[in-house]
Amino acid sequence: xxxxxxxxxxxxxxxxxxxxxxxxxxxxxxxxxxxxxxxxxxxxxxxxxxxxxxxxxxxxxxxxxxxxxxxxxxxxxxxxxxxxxxxxxxxxxxxxxxxxxxxxxxxxxxxxxxxxxxxxxxxxxxxxxxxxxxxxxxxxxxxxxxxxxxxxxxxxxxxxxxxxxxxxxxxxxxxxxxxxxxxxxxxxxxxxxxxxxxxxxxxxxxxxxx
Amino acid sequence: xxxxxxxxxxxxxxxxxxxxxxxxxxxxxxxxxxxxxxxxxxxxxxxxxxxxxxxxxxxxxxxxxxxxxxxxxxxxxxxxxxxxxxxxxxxxxxxxxxxxxxxxxxxxxxxxxxxxxxxxxxxxxxxxxxxxxxxxxxxxxxxxxxxxxxxxxxxxxxxxxxxxxxxxxxxxxxxxxxxxxxxxxxxxxxxxxxxxxxxxxxxxxxxxxxxxxxxxxxxxxxxxxxxxxxxxxxxxxxxxxxxxxxxxxxxxxxxxxxxxxxxxxxxxxxxxxxxxxxxxxxxxxxxxxxxxxxxxxxxxxxxxxxxxxxxxxxxxxxxxxxxxxxxxxxxxxxxxxxxxxxxxxxxxxxxxxxxxxxxx
Numbered sequence: 420x421x422x423x424x425x426x427x428x429x430x431x432x433x434x435x436x437x438x439x440x441x442x443x444x445x446x447x448x449x450x451x452x453x454x455x456x457x458x459x460x461x462x463x464x465x466x467x468x469x470x471x472x473x474x475x476x477x478x479x480x481x482x483x484x485x486x487x488x489x490x491x492x493x494x495x496x497x498x499x500x501x502x503x504x505x506x507x508x509x510x511x512x513x514x515x516x517x518x519x520x521x522x523x524x525x526x527x528x529x530x531x532x533x534x535x536x537x538x539x540x541x542x543x544x545x546x547x548x549x550x551x552x553x554x555x556x557x558x559x560x561x562x563x564x565x566x567x568x569x570x571x572x573x574x575x576x577x578x579x580x581x582x583x584x585x586x587x588x589x590x591x592x593x594x595x596x597x598x599x600x601x602x603x604x605x606x607x608x609x610x611x612x613x614x615x616x617x618x619x620x621x622x623x624x625x626x627x628x629x
Numbered sequence: 630x631x632x633x634x635x636x637x638x639x640x641x642x643x644x645x646x647x648x649x650x651x652x653x654x655x656x657x658x659x660x661x662x663x664x665x666x667x668x669x670x671x672x673x674x675x676x677x678x679x680x681x682x683x684x685x686x687x688x689x690x691x692x693x694x695x696x697x698x699x700x701x702x703x704x705x706x707x708x709x710x711x712x713x714x715x716x717x718x719x720x721x722x723x724x725x726x727x728x729x730x731x732x733x734x735x736x737x738x739x740x741x742x743x744x745x746x747x748x749x750x751x752x753x754x755x756x757x758x759x760x761x762x763x764x765x766x767x768x769x770x771x772x773x774x775x776x777x778x779x780x781x782x783x784x785x786x787x788x789x790x791x792x793x794x795x796x797x798x799x800x801x802x803x804x805x806x807x808x809x810x811x812x813x814x815x816x817x818x819x820x821x822x823x824x825x826x827x828x829x830x831x832x833x834x835x836x837x838x839x840x841x842x843x844x845x846x847x848x849x850x851x852x853x854x855x856x857x858x859x860x861x862x863x864x865x866x867x868x869x870x871x872x873x874x875x876x877x878x879x880x881x882x883x884x885x886x887x888x889x890x891x892x893x894x895x896x897x898x899x900x901x902x903x904x905x906x907x908x909x910x911x912x913x914x915x916x917x918x919x920x921x922x923x924x925x926x927x928x929x930x931x932x933x934x935x936x937x938x939x940x941x942x943x944x945x946x947x948x949x950x951x952x953x954x955x956x957x958x959x960x961x962x963x964x965x966x967x968x969x970x971x972x973x974x975x976x977x978x979x980x981x982x983x984x985x986x987x988x989x
Binding site: 439494498518550569596 | 705706707709775915919920921922924952954955956960964967968970971974975977978979981982
């Protein structure tokens with residue numbers, strides 16, 4: 420695995436199959452060992468609902484309450500502010516639409532300047548990923564922060580791998596070519612049904628003993 | 630003074646507008662418009678100068694229409710990409726920048742709602758108040774707010790605004806009183822002459838709105854009308870879908886059609902742009918086939934990507950190679966709409982960025 424330098428990143432960019440970043444508003448976003456990416460304009464803001472929790476083991480007989488109902492959508496324009504309150508979860512994306520070649524992977528980390536304000540984001544993009552990168556913002560500090568849409572927020576560090584890995588085709592993918600934040604689709608995880616069956620069997624066994 | 634429901638309504642509407650004033654998301658022109666409406670309300674409630682009750686009721690109703698759209702925009706969920714296309718189209722026709730306010734509706738319906746021209750006249754002449762004149766209020770289904778391909782009907786609705794502003798279909802009525810409209814050569818059974826006359830006017834308005842949309846979005850509006858109003862028969866408000874598609878088709882293929890010729894005369898008489906294609910179709914194939922956004926080369930491609938996107942969407946189900954072989958049909962619609970939306974938005978971002986001074 421090899422970390423790409425700025426020059427190697429430029430050389431890897433190609434419209435059809437290479438590394439793709441759109442829009443790249445300023446070539447200066449490409450740094451010595453990564454690319455600075457900007458805050459997007461669509462947000463899903465976590466809100467309090469009557470349900471006390473995200474239920475990741477919903478009853479099989481009941482239609483689970485969608486995770487989307489715990490978030491409220493709002494949009495902004497370039498240069499607008501977005502206030503991130505302490506202890507608030509906000510889903511957004513990078514301004515840039517990215518395509519990662521099948522022989523590369525990307526790590527995204529908050530720029531140091533934002534880390535120092537209490538905002539920390541860390542995520543990774545798998546080989547072959549396409550779409551705006553999801554950013555899960557959380558303000559760890561005590562003071563609201565007025566973020567600016569289009570400002571540089573994360574740095575992407577791009578690694579070249581020894582082998583290629585197709586993103587689509589082997590297993591179903593939940594997030595393909597997204598251009599706005601998506602709520603978690605964790606309820607589609609296949610092991611949840613199996614774990615539920617185990618829990619039900621254990622519960623029934625306990626009742627037999629009683 | 631006895632209770633006046635109009636006064637109560639004005640106070641309620643002012644309360645609503647007051648709460649909307651706190652919406653930090655409105656742009657400055659919407660705030661100015663909102664302030665102007667509040668000034669009209671304040672003047673009407675003061676009853677100085679005196680305005681006849683009939684006119685007060687009329688003004689209150691028009692303000693209510695405006696509030697409906699402003700309230701719908703308060704959450705800032707509007708489709709920026711579609712509005713950008715409409716504003717770009719507006720610049721071809723009107724020198725001043727128009728104010729476009731969108732509302733999201735839960736109905737399966739798009740519509741344009743005009744502020745009545747008399748509203749501006751009365752507020753200016755009787756109340757000595759100037760209210761922003763070029764307000765375009767269009768509504769689209771909430772479920773389409775992230776679907777630019779299905780929002781091409783906004784161009785049709787915007788066509789109604791242009792028609793009304795330049796009195797184009799009214800001019801066609803005057804210039805060609807004997808023009809035979811498709812499927813409307815004589816009153817259908819059960820229609821009175823008055824219903825027939827009003828239907829002719831309505832059909833002319835619809836034909837112009839379709840032609841306007843077709844000159845910006847080409848085959849996209851044809852496909853949408855065909856899908857959205859499939860098999861609709863002639864009614865008092867709309868022509869038969871088949872006839873609408875035929876007229877659009879004639880424009881796109883350069884065939885003669887009496888309805889198009891009539892509007893060309895009216896446009897010429899009003900010194901308006903002709904019904905020539907005002908879009909250029911970008912080649913999205915190479916980008917979309919690799920799930921990439923298309924890099925647009927100009928505003929005409931912002932309009933043209935709608936036709937290109939529809940074309941790509943219709944072929945998506947048959948793609949059985951590359952990444953598309955792994956994409957479900959239901960996902961294909963979402964992905965193509967998103968790629969179109971993001972391609973337009975990226976063009977908008979580049980334009981905003983390049984026009985801003987680097988040092989602020």
